[in-house]
Amino acid sequence: MKNGRILRRITAAALAACMAFMLSGCAGRGKEEKPAAPTLPPADVSMEAPDGDRAVRQAGNYTVYIPLADELQLTARSIHVEESSLQATVEVLAKALLEAVGGNGGGTLSLYRDQTPEISGGICTVNLDPSALSLSYSDYYRLSIAMATTLCGLDEIDGINVLTADKSVALDTAGNLAMGTLTGHPGENLPVLWEQMEAKRAPLGNNVNRTPLSAAATIYYPLPDGRGIGCESQLLTFPGQTPDQLAETLMTALDQTMKRRSGNGNLPALADQYPEGQQEEKYRYLERMPVVTDRNNGGRTVNILFRNDIYELLEGWDTDLSCLIAAITCTMITFIPDVEEISVRIDGVPVTEMGNQFHPAATQSVVFQRSDAALFLTSTVSVFFEKDGKLVRCEKPVEREQADSPRVVLGALLEGPNRRERENGINATLPAGVQDQDIQGIAADGDTLLVNLSGDFRDMIRDYGGDREALLCYSMVNTLCYNSGMRRVCFFFDGGQAETIAGDVYWSGEFIYNPGI
Numbered sequence: 234m235k236n237g238r239i240l241r242r243i244t245a246a247a248l249a250a251c252m253a254f255m256l257s258g259c260a261g262r263g264k265e266e267k268p269a270a271p272t273l274p275p276a277d278v279s280m281e282a283p284d285g286d287r288a289v290r291q292a293g294n295y296t297v298y299i300p301l302a303d304e305l306q307l308t309a310r311s312i313h314v315e316e317s318s319l320q321a322t323v324e325v326l327a328k329a330l331l332e333a334v335g336g337n338g339g340g341t342l343s344l345y346r347d348q349t350p351e352i353s354g355g356i357c358t359v360n361l362d363p364s365a366l367s368l369s370y371s372d373y374y375r376l377s378i379a380m381a382t383t384l385c386g387l388d389e390i391d392g393i394n395v396l397t398a399d400k401s402v403a404l405d406t407a408g409n410l411a412m413g414t415l416t417g418h419p420g421e422n423l424p425v426l427w428e429q430m431e432a433k434r435a436p437l438g439n440n441v442n443r444t445p446l447s448a449a450a451t452i453y454y455p456l457p458d459g460r461g462i463g464c465e466s467q468l469l470t471f472p473g474q475t476p477d478q479l480a481e482t483l484m485t486a487l488d489q490t491m492k493r494r495s496g497n498g499n500l501p502a503l504a505d506q507y508p509e510g511q512q513e514e515k516y517r518y519l520e521r522m523p524v525v526t527d528r529n530n531g532g533r534t535v536n537i538l539f540r541n542d543i544y545e546l547l548e549g550w551d552t553d554l555s556c557l558i559a560a561i562t563c564t565m566i567t568f569i570p571d572v573e574e575i576s577v578r579i580d581g582v583p584v585t586e587m588g589n590q591f592h593p594a595a596t597q598s599v600v601f602q603r604s605d606a607a608l609f610l611t612s613t614v615s616v617f618f619e620k621d622g623k624l625v626r627c628e629k630p631v632e633r634e635q636a637d638s639p640r641v642v643l644g645a646l647l648e649g650p651n652r653r654e655r656e657n658g659i660n661a662t663l664p665a666g667v668q669d670q671d672i673q674g675i676a677a678d679g680d681t682l683l684v685n686l687s688g689d690f691r692d693m694i695r696d697y698g699g700d701r702e703a704l705l706c707y708s709m710v711n712t713l714c715y716n717s718g719m720r721r722v723c724f725f726f727d728g729g730q731a732e733t734i735a736g737d738v739y740w741s742g743e744f745i746y747n748p749g750i
Contacts, residue, residue: 280723282673282725282728282729283673283674283683283684284674284728285674286638286640286676287674287675287676288316288317288318288677289637289639289675289676289677289682289717289719290316290317290322291316291677292313292314292315293313293314294314295311295312295313295314295326295386296310296311296383296386297311297329297330297333297383298310298379298382298386299330299333299334300376300423302337304423306421307378307379307382307419307420310333312329318634318638319387319389319637320349320350320352320633320634322387323352324344324349324350326383327344327350330379330380330383331343331344331361334376334379340364342364342365343362344359344360344361345361345362345363345396345397345399346360346362348360350384351607351633352636353463353611353612353613353633353636354463354465354612354613355389355466356390356392356394356414356451356464356466357384357390357393358393358396358451358567359384359393359394359395360396361396361397361398362397362398363397363398365397365402366402370404370405371427373402374412374426374427377393377412377415378415378423380393380415381395381416382419383417385416385417386419388718389637391416391466392416392449392451393414393415393416394451394567395412396567396603399566399603399604400532400570400573400603401567401570401571403570404431405435407441408571409435409441409474409476410430410474410570411448411450411474411479411568412430413448413449413450414449414450414451414466433446433447433448435474441473441474442472442474442475444474445473446470446471446474446479447469447470447471448468448469448568449466449468449469450466450467450568451464451465451466451467451563451564452464452465452467452483452486452564453560453563453564453567453606453610454487454491454494454560455491455550455560456556456630457550457551457552457651457653458551458552458651459555460611461556461559461609461610461630462556462559462560462563462609462610462611463610463612463613463628464563464610465490469482470482476533476535476569476570477522477523477524479525479568479569480523480525480535480565481522483564483565483568483569484503484523485504487503487561488504491550495550496657500550501517501550504516504518504519504522505517505518505546517540517542518543519537519538519539520538520539521538523536523565524538525569525572528573532571532572532574533571533573534573534574534576535561535565535566535572535574535575536575537578538578539578539579539580540579540580541580543557551653554584555587558575558577558584558587558606559587559605559608559609559610561575562575562601562602562603562606563603563606563610566603573602574600574601574602575602575606576599576601577601584599587601587605587606611630611632612631612632612633613628613636614628614641614642614645614712614716615629615712615715616645616708616712617707617708617711617712617715618649618650618654618659618660618662618708619659619660619661619662619704619708620658624704624711624750625659626711627654627659629646636716639675639682639684639713639716642712642716642717643672643675643684643709644669645712646662646663646709647667647669649663649665662701663705663708663709664693664694664696664705666689667690671686671687671689671690672684672690673685673686673687678723680719680721681720681721681723682713682717682721682722682723684713684722684725685725685726685727686724686725686726688726688727691726691727691731694734694735695734697735698735698736699737699738700736702734702736703736703737703750704750706738706740706744707744707750709722710744710745710747711746711747711750714745714746720746721743721745722743723743723744724740724744726740730742
């Protein structure tokens with residue numbers, strides 16, 4: 234059962250431990266209140282404080298699902314993976330699956346240019362070598378389902394995109410049927426799944442622009458302050474399956490994603506229209522919705538035509554042009570079949586460069602490919618700050634390769650709220666003086682995360698005050714558990730446990746993820 238993003242089931246023993254913590258003052262009472270009632274004695278901790286960091290993902294067995302010929306269901310095989318990062322584990326599993334399919338008569342299959350699968354926001358994108366195009370439509374789909382079922386078995390992965398040579402592959406001869414973002418299907422009937430996909434094709438003789446499509450798509454969106462792009466999967470309904478219809482629906486989804494994530498319903502939108510009759514032009518920031526054209530040598534290009542007012546929208550979104558172009562590029566190419574590149578113009582002038590101070594990627598051509606845009610892709614972690622005396626969850630961008638590092642996760646918490654979050658009343662939970670070197674070591678012991686903090690950190694907690702101590706403690710506990718999938722956190726200070734520091738919080742023993750504080 235996945236435990237990275239869902240509330241944990243608490244056993245009777247764990248519930249008793251949680252109640253002991255709450256009785257000891259973790260509800261955040263001020264000092265002026267009467268002392269807490271006596272609590273249960275702390276549980277002995279036999280674990281040792283880590284000196285330095287050790288990999289949290291320990292060695293273990295994982296299941297690879299293989300689409301064997303003539304088998305109605307995926308065949309499960311167990312493989313052992315040594316202690317490693319999430320990124321390395323995903324790569325091992327993907328390569329093991331491709332090797333198994335190739336050894337079963339599927340030909341030589343591999344990752345495109347030996348690229349490591351791309352992981353961000355719970356979405357993994359696997360890029361296959363062009364040799365995968367030798368598979369039939371049904372076999373390609375079966376392989377993709379197997380990849381999704383294998384990788385979605387990991388707590389951190391919720392959906393899979395399968396590309397070939399940096400492009401989405403259509404599942405019909407007309408080149409229109411998009412596969413979209415897939416999830417796992419262990420134990421399901423493969424022929425039935427393929428029949429359901431085939432049923433989405435435009436019937437013979439019907440116009441493809443009148444054949445609706447319901448599919449999951451990965452929407453990439455620009456992050457504030459020009460810090461790159463993030464992504465999430467959404468179930469979308471397309472009015473038809475022409476490339477232009479797919480592109481327009483994706484653009485609208487990007488608009489809605491930005492409004493929802495910002496919490497500002499008045500945020501300007503790419504597809505904002507002028508009031509009827511007020512202007513000759515229909516759209517404020519676009520000359521028209523995206524247009525998809527066929528290239529002379531094969532493949533497709535999505536043409537984005539901005540008005541000069543686009544900079545007004547970017548100011549409202551608190552981002553920059555490079556991140557917007559990168560988000561559009563990844564969104565379009567990842568979903569629309571056979572799209573290879575994006576062309577961008579502002580008032581008819583081609584945009585020839587994509588780069589910013591955080592992601593110094595650049596291309597001097599007048600088109601952008603997915604490999605250009607993917608350099609902007611970050612991962613996100615959830616951190617818990619304070620608002621109105623309670624913890625609230627916010628997202629922070631981090632480098633994709635480091636998203637499963639507890640040290641990086643705590644570093645995102647140390648960074649504190651951004652300007653927009655502060656304007657919304659969200660406050661930091663850790664003292665301003667805490668630095669990375671105050672985290673002396675992090676390691677895992679079973680489902681418990683061991684965190685060794687410095688004596689200076691302990692002193693800063695004492696100075697911070699007992700009235701904020703519970704929020705400080707549980708902002709770390711919730712942040713670490715939510716992102717790592719661990720059930721408990723055990724704190725040490727200079728290698729030993731502390732009982733009390735600033736007030737009523739009892740720091741000995743283990744803390745459990747507590748979303749209610």
